[in-house]
Structures are given as structure tokens and as C-alpha cells.
Amino acid sequence: MTDNTSKATYQVLARKYRPETFADLVGQDAMVRTLRNAFAADRIAQAFIMTGIRGTGKTTTARIIAKGMNCIGPDGTGTPTTEPCGQCEHCTAIMQGRHVDVMEMDAASRTGVGDIREIIDSVRYRAASARYKIYIIDEVHMLSTSAFNALLKTLEEPPEHVKFIFATTEIRKVPVTVLSRCQRFDLRRIEPEDMLGLLRKIAGTEQAQIAEDALALIVRAAEGSARDATSLLDQAISHGAGETTAEQVRAMLGLADRGRVLDLMDMILRGDAGGALNELGAQYAAGADPLAVLRDLAEITHWVSVVQITPDAADDPTISPDERARGTAMAEALPMRVLTRMWQMLLKALEEVSAAPNAMMAAEMAMIRLTHVADLPSPEELVRKLQNTPPPPAGGGGGGRPVQQGAGNTGDTGNSGQQSGSAVAAPRGGVSGGGAPTAALAQAVDASLARFPSFEHVVELIRTNRDVKLLVEVESGVHLVSYQPGRIEFAPGDSAPKDLAQRLGARLQAWTGNRWAISIVSQGGAPTIADIRDAAENSLKAQASAHPMVQAVLARFPKATITEIRTPEAIAANAVSEALPEVEDEWDPFEDG
Numbered sequence: 001m002t003d004n005t006s007k008a009t010y011q012v013l014a015r016k017y018r019p020e021t022f023a024d025l026v027g028q029d030a031m032v033r034t035l036r037n038a039f040a041a042d043r044i045a046q047a048f049i050m051t052g053i054r055g056t057g058k059t060t061t062a063r064i065i066a067k068g069m070n071c072i073g074p075d076g077t078g079t080p081t082t083e084p085c086g087q088c089e090h091c092t093a094i095m096q097g098r099h100v101d102v103m104e105m106d107a108a109s110r111t112g113v114g115d116i117r118e119i120i121d122s123v124r125y126r127a128a129s130a131r132y133k134i135y136i137i138d139e140v141h142m143l144s145t146s147a148f149n150a151l152l153k154t155l156e157e158p159p160e161h162v163k164f165i166f167a168t169t170e171i172r173k174v175p176v177t178v179l180s181r182c183q184r185f186d187l188r189r190i191e192p193e194d195m196l197g198l199l200r201k202i203a204g205t206e207q208a209q210i211a212e213d214a215l216a217l218i219v220r221a222a223e224g225s226a227r228d229a230t231s232l233l234d235q236a237i238s239h240g241a242g243e244t245t246a247e248q249v250r251a252m253l254g255l256a257d258r259g260r261v262l263d264l265m266d267m268i269l270r271g272d273a274g275g276a277l278n279e280l281g282a283q284y285a286a287g288a289d290p291l292a293v294l295r296d297l298a299e300i301t302h303w304v305s306v307v308q309i310t311p312d313a314a315d316d317p318t319i320s321p322d323e324r325a326r327g328t329a330m331a332e333a334l335p336m337r338v339l340t341r342m343w344q345m346l347l348k349a350l351e352e353v354s355a356a357p358n359a360m361m362a363a364e365m366a367m368i369r370l371t372h373v374a375d376l377p378s379p380e381e382l383v384r385k386l387q388n389t390p391p392p393p394a395g396g397g398g399g400g401r402p403v404q405q406g407a408g409n410t411g412d413t414g415n416s417g418q419q420s421g422s423a424v425a426a427p428r429g430g431v432s433g434g435g436a437p438t439a440a441l442a443q444a445v446d447a448s449l450a451r452f453p454s455f456e457h458v459v460e461l462i463r464t465n466r467d468v469k470l471l472v473e474v475e476s477g478v479h480l481v482s483y484q485p486g487r488i489e490f491a492p493g494d495s496a497p498k499d500l501a502q503r504l505g506a507r508l509q510a511w512t513g514n515r516w517a518i519s520i521v522s523q524g525g526a527p528t529i530a531d532i533r534d535a536a537e538n539s540l541k542a543q544a545s546a547h548p549m550v551q552a553v554l555a556r557f558p559k560a561t562i563t564e565i566r567t568p569e570a571i572a573a574n575a576v577s578e579a580l581p582e583v584e585d586e587w588d589p590f591e592d593g
Contacts, residue, residue, distance in 0.1 A: 010394055013231070018066070018360060019060050019064065020067075020084075020086055020095065021082075021084060022036065022064060022234065023063065024085070025057055026198050027065075027190035027191055028188065028196075030188075030189065031185045034185070036082045039080055039082045040305075042080075044080065044185040044210070046063065046158050046164065047155055047163070047166070047167065047181055047182040048166065048182060048183050049165075049171075049174070049178075049182040049183070049185070050168070050185050051167075051168050051184065051187065052187030052188065052189075054227065055222075055226050055227030056187040056188070056189065056224070056226065057187055058167035058169075062136045062138075062165040063094060063095070064164075065134075066102045066165065067091050067094045068559060069163060070081075070091075070102070070131050070132055071084040071085055071088055072089075072131075074087050074088060074426070090129075099130065100128050100129065101128055101129060101133045103119075103134070104137075104138065105137045107139045107141070107168065108138075108139045111142050111144050111147060112144060112147060114227070119156050120150065122325055123154055123159055126161050127161055131161075132161055132162070132494070133161055134163045134165060135162070135164050136166075137166050139165070139413070140166040140167065140178075141173035141174050145164070145175075150461065151177070155178065155181045158419055159555075161205075161393075164182070168179075169182075189224025190224050190226055190227075192219050192317050195222065196215055196216070196219055196317060197536060199219065199230075199233050203215070203233065208244070209243035210236060210243070211242075214236065214244050214249040214319070215255065216246075216318040217250060217255065218232045218236060220318050222254055223484075232325075239252045245433075251565050255285070257286075258323055259322065259323070260279065260282075261293060261296040262323065264283070264297065265301075266344075268297075268370045268371050268374060269334070269338070269374055270371075270374065271371050271372070272371060273367065273371040273372070276371050277367055277368070280293065280364065280367055284360055289359075290353055290360050290362070291354065291359055291363075291408050293363065294346060294353055298346040298402060302343065303319075303327060303571070304331045304334065305326050305336065305339045307335060308331040311328075311331075314327060335592055341368065344369055344519075344534040345366070346370075349366035349369075349370075352366065353366065362429070370572075386515070441543055446545070447512055448512065448513065449485035449514055450485060452485050452512075453485065455483045456487070457484075458508070459475065459529065463513060466505075472496075476502065476528055476530040477493040477496030477500060477528065478492070478493070478496065478500075478526055478529075479491040479492070479526060486514060486515075486517065488504070489519040489521060489526055490519075490521070491521050491522065491523055491525035493521060501518040502518075502520070505517075505519055506517075541562050541564045541565060545562065
């Protein structure tokens with residue numbers, strides 16, 4: 001009967017291999033060293049607070065400290081130690097969670113001031129059997145503000161026989177007044193090397209056959225949490241039912257094959273949209289979650305970027321040799337701007353896939369965007385292309401000397417007495433030789449600029465692109481001196497901004513795809529478009545003001561002004577535009593058939 005009961009009481013690995021001494025703690029060397037020195041020097045604080053992510057040993061450390069404080073050794077004469085014997089009555093009772101003087105409280109379920117009042121009322125009594133009365137409060141950040149305030153005085157000046165140990169994953173939610181009364185220990189994420197060693201030790205003790213790359217997958221999925229790693233190892237051993245492989249662990253975790261994710265990344269960087277969609281579909285059919293695939297892509301992008309900056313990052317023990325070789329090759333071949341652009345797009349894609357009603361559709365759209373962007377030229381290539389593109393052939397008119405865009409200040413141009421503004425001009429050295437390719441390209445540029453035979457067409461282009469600010473500045477500040485497609489020369493008006501030539505050239509280049517030479521002269525030029533428009537309107541107003549009837553109205557109402565004039569031509573044009581179109585062969589229901 002006893003044998004059957006012992007076989008039935010299975011204990012999960014996370015509890016079975018929970019550390020019982022400081023020597024068993026993995027990856028927390030700094031905290032262990034501090035506690036050992038404090039115990040050795042008899043400088044044990046009245047309160048400790050443990051913080052860190054899930055599964056790093058906060059509650060376990062609290063229990064080990066409690067055992068160390070109350071351990072009396074096998075012979076019953078021991079003193080506080082960092083190496084509890086695990087055999088005395090206090091160590092045994094604390095390990096089993098039944099010690100009367102070591103009270104554990106879950107602050108997530110007991111958050112009120114009444115629960116803290118019970119502690120305050122009981123601290124005055126000495127420990128029943130142990131050396132210290134110890135209160136372990138887990139998830140202490142869940143206590144209410146009133147509960148924290150009620151605890152402050154007792155926490156600051158507790159009786160000599162009372163110790164407090166707090167554990168929390170949200171240290172920022174704990175009031176500063178509490179933190180200042182505690183000795184704080186930050187438990188770190190467990191490093192991959194230490195986690196691999198822990199899992200190998202547990203697997204060997206359990207006589208479980210599990211592949212090394214399968215352990216690496218578990219370590220990566222655990223994200224530094226020992227409890228997560230041991231729980232996943234427990235599940236993997238059961239899943240493998242013998243020898244557990246990486247493929248089985250990958251299927252258990254719903255992960256995509258890392259090698260196939262690298263293949264997908266290669267297709268994206270080549271701009272192969274069809275291949276990327278097929279590979280994503282194949283991974284989805286094999287059981288991979290689209291969100292997990294995008295996370296793997298983002299993780300690889302980050303890792304390759306870090307390897308490019310610090311090559312030592314490639315020596316991660318959780319990375320397979322094949323993956324390390326391919327990642328190193330990517331880091332050497334890909335420019336950083338491509339990696340950072342891909343990282344930003346993947347972050348956006350992760351948000352969309354998480355919120356989309358159909359994750360696979362959102363992931364496919366993300367693949368299409370990523371592959372489309374891969375074909376776009378880099379800024380350096382665009383600049384090089386612009387520098388190698390010859391300008392339009394010089395035409396008549398003007399005399400203003402164009403300068404390279406971004407040249408900045410205006411300056412004297414010599415005998416002409418003109419000024420040159422920021423503009424777009426020919427590459428350095430001009431166009432020499434007149435070779436056939438250059439001539440053909442110049443003819444193509446002329447043909448594309450032939451759509452703008454007059455300056456009015458340029459103004460209409462600005463209006464079509466709805467750049468209202470530039471339109472107003474051009475209409476009111478440009479005194480046109482000469483114009484031909486691709487070249488504009490003007491004298492700026494008093495209201496024209498200093499960078500008008502530079503911005504006009506940049507906008508025209510962006511809208512037409514060709515560089516424009518914009519020159520500024522100091523004087524001359526035709527009236528601005530606004531002046532011409534205002535002059536016509538003022539002439540009509542003057543004619544109207546001379547009419548006897550209008551004069552009589554103005555005399556009767558001295559403060560009246562003429563705000564708008566409608567000519568017969570404008571009225572007729574407006575009537576035509578608003579009239580209903582004529583309908584031919586309109587059907588008359590009363591007409592006899």
C-alpha cells in the first residue's frame with residue numbers, strides 16, 4: 001500500500017529541484033556573496049526585499065534565508081548560517097511549509113490593512129520555538145496604500161526577534177518609504193550558460209534523453225526564468241517519451257524552425273514576395289504561429305544587428321553552429337540601415353498581427369510590405385544617381401548663375417551684378433564630351449519637362465499638389481525674369497522668404513523627377529501673379545466707383561466698401577457651370593406611342 005502511494009505522488013521538476021541552500025541558487029552570485037558576508041559578520045538586516053522577473057528564486061531565497069536564520073544544526077548548537085543543514089527540526093519544518101514561527105502571506109489575496117494589523121499584533125510575542133519569527137510576504141506590491149502605511153512603523157523598528165522578507169516582481173509599485181527600510185536584492189535573469197548547465201543536470205538526474213539543441217530551445221523560450229525552464233523541460237520529457245529532439249520541442253512550443261526563419265529572412269531581403277509568402281504558408285501549415293514567426297524574424301534582425309556592432313555576440317551558446325554562420329554572414333553583408341528599417345517594420349507588423357482578427361492575413365501583408373521595401377534604393381544610391389544625371393541643356397534668357405542645391409547663402413556673381421540663390425544645378429564638372437548616352441538622356445529629360453512649356457504650368461503644378469504655402473509665396477514673391485522648362489530665373493519680392501529658390505527647386509524635382517535650375521537676380525522681372533490679379537481687380541473697382549449709382553450709394557453710406565465685382569462674363573460662366581445638362585430625346589409619358 002505504501003509503495004503504491006509513493007508511486008502516485010509525482011512532484012513536478014520545478015518543485016522537486018527547488019534550491020534548498022545558497023549553493024544551489026543559479027546565477028545569483030552577487031546576492032549570495034552579500035548574504036554570506038552579512039551572516040558571517042552578524043550584520044543581518046531587519047527586512048529584506050527580493051525583486052526580479054518570474055522564476056528567478058525570490059520566494060525560494062526567502063525560505064533559504066529563513067532556514068539559515070533559524071538553523072540549529074544536527075546537534076542543536078548551530079548559529080545563523082548561510083549553509084542550513086536541512087536536517088534539524090526548523091529546517092525540516094520550513095521546507096515543508098509548516099513552521100509555526102515562519103509565516104508566509106500572499107499579498108495578492110490579503111491586501112487590506114486588517115491583514116497587516118494581524119501581523120502588527122503578533123510581532124510583540126516572541127517566537128514559539130525558533131530563534132526568529134519571520135514574516136515572508138509574497139507579491140508585496142499588491143498591498144493597499146493603507147496597508148503599507150500601517151506597516152511602516154513596525155518595519156522600521158521591529159522587535160529583535162522579528163524579521164521581514166518581501167518578494168515582488170513590480171518593485172516600482174512598492175512605496176519608497178518601504179524600500180528605504182529594507183535591504184534590497186535584485187535577482188538577475190539567469191544567463192543561458194548557467195541555465196543550460198542546470199537543465200543538463202536535471203535531465204541527467206531524471207535519466208532523460210534530450211538533445212542539446214532541444215535544451216537550447218527551452219532556454220531561449222524561458223527568457224531567464226529557472227521555473228519556466230524546468231517546467232518546459234518537464235513537459236518536453238513527457239512529450240518526447242524517450243529521446244526528446246529539437247523538432248519535438250519546437251512543435252510543443254509552437255515555434256518555427258530557426259533555419260526556415262532564416263530562409264524566410266533571405267527571401268525578404270531579396271525582395272522575393274512569392275517565395276516569402278509560400279514559406280510563411282508552409283511554416284503555418286507545419287504548426288508555427290504567425291506571431292511567433294514574426295517574433296523570430298525580429299529576434300534574428302536584432303541579433304544580426306548586435307553581431308555587426310559586437311562580433312562576440314555571435315558566441316551565444318543557445319545558437320546552433322549553422323545559425324551562427326548564417327547570422328555572421330548576414331552581419332557582414334547587410335548595411336545597418338537595412339537592418340534598422342526591417343526592425344521598425346517588424347515592430348509595426350507585430351502590433352498589427354496581435355490586433356488583427358486574422359493573424360495569418362496580417363502576417364502575409366507584412367511579408368508583402370517587407371519584400372517591397374527591400375527593392376527600394378538606399379539614400380546613398382539615390383544621391384549617386386542624382387549626381388550622375390546630367391542637367392537639362394542651358395537655354396536662353398537670364399544671366400543668373402545657378403548653384404548647387406543646399407549651397408546656402410547668396411553671393412555676388414561678378415560683372416552681372418546678380419545674386420545666386422539656393423537652387424539645383426549641374427553636377428560638378430558639367431557635361432563634357434557630348435557622348436551618345438549623355439545626349440540621349442538629355443533628350444529624355446527635355447521630353448519629360450516639355451509638359452511645362454510656361455511658368456503658368458509650373459504654378460498649376462504647385463496648385464495640383466496642394467502646397468498652399470509655396471503657392472502663395474510664388475504668386476506674391478516671384479518677379480519672373482525668364483523661363484524655359486527646367487530653368488527659372490526670377491527676382492524675389494519683398495515678401496519672398498530667403499529659401500524660396502531652394503524649396504521651389506526641391507519641390508519641382510520631387511514632383512517631376514528632374515532637377516530644375518533656379519536662379520535669382522537682384523532686380524528686374526515681370527510683376528508677380530498676385531500683382532497682376534490685384535491690378536485687374538483694382539481696375540474693375542475703380543470703374544465701378546466712377547459709376548454715378550455707386551457714387552450715390554457710397555455717399556449715402558460713407559463706410560461702405562466694394563468687396564466683390566461680378567462681370568457679365570463671370571456671371572454667364574457661373575450660370576453655364578451650374579446649369580443642368582441637356583437630355584437628348586427626353587421621354588414624354590403623355591406622348592402617344
